[in-house]
Amino acid sequence: MIAETERLPCVKAPKRSGEEIRQALNERKLLRTNAKITSDETSIYLPLIRALTDAEIREIGAADLTTRDFTILEHRKSIEDIVGFKPSYEVVGDIAVLTEAIDNRKEQLVAHALMNRHKNIKVVAKRISAVEGVFRTRKLEIIAGENRTETMHKENGCRYKLDLEKVYFNPRLAGERNRVAAQVARSSVKEEEVLDMFAGVGSFSIQVAIRAPQSHVTAIDINPDAIRYLHENIRLNRVSNIDAVEGDIREICGRFRNTADRIIMNLPKSAYLFLQEALSMLKPQGGILHFYDLEFAYPEEGEEKHDALERAITQAKEKLMVNLQGLGEEFRSVEILEARKVKAYAPYAYIIGIDARVKK
Structure with missing residues (x-):
């Protein structure tokens, strides 16, 4: 029996970021799931249900769009x-x-x-x-x-050993972790000092270390089991530019005062409570904050869900600015480079990611 083929619009992605883009397309119901994904030596081709809009291209990070013949799969029960x-x-x-x-x-x-x-x-x-x-x-x-409850998770070319009852791990942040790592890799600062304040098993830190081998990462977590797995994951991924540090960031931040070019604050429910510690660890001239926040925004009468999301993003930006301003003269200026939805947390609740440049 000759397999049916169909010419479809698709995303051509580098293999290292193919899984991240596949997940993003699938979450948005843009991936043609009955067409067989194909690849060549360097790229993976992800079939689409339709051509992407400019906004979707920017959101997903799918720069290379083309068309290609795909094998159509027989229907399998979901x-x-x-x-x-x-x-x-x-x-x-x-x-x-x-x-x-x-x-x-x-x-x-x-x-x-x-x-x-x-x-x-x-x-x-x-x-x-x-x-x-x-x-x-x-x-x-x-x-x-x-x-x-222990397993080995693979993501964006990295491996993470972890126990789901002993550490926190969110597989739905694969795209965000890849996005931050890509920023470090193309940074104008040649040898960035990156500090991951709530590192867990190294989900951000290891990807940054691999994608930007010229950088150095300090990965901090208060959970001893997370640090134990982080040490193991450093060995599994053969990276040498990470220091794993166990401790309460409020108690040990003084050790890293004025050292970081970039700080990752992946603690959406309470990252805003640690902004003073983050600012103290940025270099004297300042640096980049990756700030994550959980916001609720229920649609008001006559309001579309998209409008509620925009309100959540505005709330997150305001929370960051108000809490920074409350710290007095510890910084000169803040420029919000980007603010976006990272993922839905619950109905009308969103994890918002903000990239901000702080000058001290």
Whole structure:
């Protein structure tokens, strides 16, 4: 039987960033999922349901658009087809985690459907607590598969060993991590000193270190398990330009005073509470802050969801500016370079990312 082919619009992406762009397209329902993704020696070709708008190109970072013949795949039953509804889940390594509660009677059905549909999934678990405490951990319950919560996750050419009950890790930030690493790689500062204030297992730090080998990264976290995995991930990824530091940033920031060209503040619920420490660690002339914030914005009467998102972005920018201004004369000026939605957190709740240049 001759396979059916169809000429489709597509994104041509370098292999190192192909997974990030694939996820971004899939999240926005722009990826043609019944067409087989193809590649050559350097690039991956991602089929689209339609041509992208200019705004989508900028948002996704898909610079190279073309057309190509793709093999059309036979229809395979989706998880929704199998179980009769669309369960919410995320995959970290070979572990699928249900992110929303479902009827207990259907948990096993969903778990086995996931494992049968995706042969790489060896464990299915569900969340049984929120993220708790300064270590940012949550409890899981195994539903099916192997009895473990440790896994190896691959992302943007990096490997991360981690335990989902002992450390915080969000697989949906792959695109953001790649974006920050790319900024460091093309920075005009030849040997950037990057400080990751809430580094976890190194999800930002390792990608920065690999993409910008001329840089040096200081990766700090208060969770000893996160630091233990960070040391292991440094070895796994064979990077030597990272220092892993265990400690409370409020207590140890003095060790890094006036040292950083760039600071990553990936703690959306409370990063604004640590701006004084961040400013103290920027070099005397200042530097770049990657500031993350959680904002809620419910649509008002007659308002579109997009308008609510713009309001959330405005709220995040105001929070950053107000809290910086409250620090008095510790800086001269702030320029917001970019502010955008990183991901949806919940209905009408968004993680907002802001890149800001601070002059001290």
